[in-house]
């Protein structure tokens with residue numbers, strides 16, 4: 001989530017501008033975005049028994065929060081490094097911005113893609129999303145099978161992601177290593193599952209496939225349909 005409005009801009013100026021000004025002799029241009037941890041639409045225990053409350057709390061309030069902090073720091077340090085022509089630092093902070101920014105972006109979609117089972121989560125996609133999944137994968141069952149296989153096959157930490165590619169109007173299932181490697185260009189992520197161990201280990205230990213299977217019970221298809229719709233209109 002991105003902070004907007006005068007308050008956010010004031011925060012940026014208060015925190016970032018003095019540091020940049022000190023490095024660049026006082027000249028600043030533009031304002032940095034202050035990225036914020038999005039609030040969840042449900043309680044930490046709302047996805048039980050499929051995803052346990054302790055995992056949700058740690059995942060959101062610690063892991064995701066750390067990506068937000070890391071992204072803000074990386075963007076501030078990048079601005080300083082650019083002002084000072086510190087090219088080796090630009091490389092370092094660009095990597096940190098990509099890693100933390102990927103984490104922030106994907107987790108923001110992840111939380112929005114889930115709702116409590118039976119209260120917006122689970123079941124099957126409907127309407128235009130259903131039609132598109134049938135068109136590109138043959139059936140919902142085939143899509144779920146391929147998506148789960150991609151999630152289960154991620155080596156170590158990463159994600160399985162459903163993308164929409166506007167250039168040929170297709171849905172694609174892709175993996176991400178960590179949250180930023182193997183990422184394609186020119187596509188919109190419309191659904192993703194986090195298969196880092198922190199997303200499931202407390203409850204499922206090494207049984208990632210069981211977590212992936214349970215996760216379908218909390219997928220908020222209406223939200224996925226909204227993202228597809230907005231990607232198709234863009």
Ligand code: MN3
Pocket residue numbers: 059063107194196198199
């Ligand atoms: Mn995670």
